[in-house]
Amino acid sequence: MALINSMCYSYGRSKILIEQRHKSFMKKLQQLQINIDEHIKQISLSATDMNNLMTIIDDFLYRDHYELRMELERRRAILKFDAKDHQLVHTFYNLKPRQTE
Structure with missing residues (x-):
């Protein structure tokens, strides 16, 4: 019920929330890239x-x-x-x- 009545549905997501999500995705992307690089180094x-x-x-x-x-x-x-x-x-x-x- 709370999801249906969420203000985000009516007025869209706030700019701060979008920026926070973007930063968290960028951090996850960087971490994944580091993990991929480590695995590539391990596989010789x-x-x-x-x-x-x-x-x-x-x-x-x-x-x-x-x-x-x-x-x-x-x-x-x-x-x-x-x-x-x-x-x-x-x-x-x-x-x-x-x-x-």
Whole structure:
């Protein structure tokens, strides 16, 4: 109930409150950047290790998505066949066949 009747909904947030929130977010952002820098320093992977790791990840994803690619290829082929069938039926009716044909 207090949230619904809040003055912030009626008159907007005060400038001081917005500035305080902005400062707190900036402090959190700086702390996160420091943490990221520390983790990067701790991880000392060489370029070859990184390339090997990327190759392993790519191979894993390729194998994992094989079934998905096969299903998409199957659906693509079915769609092409359906389009061709539609085109043939349309061409047939454009010939205006008689009832006996």
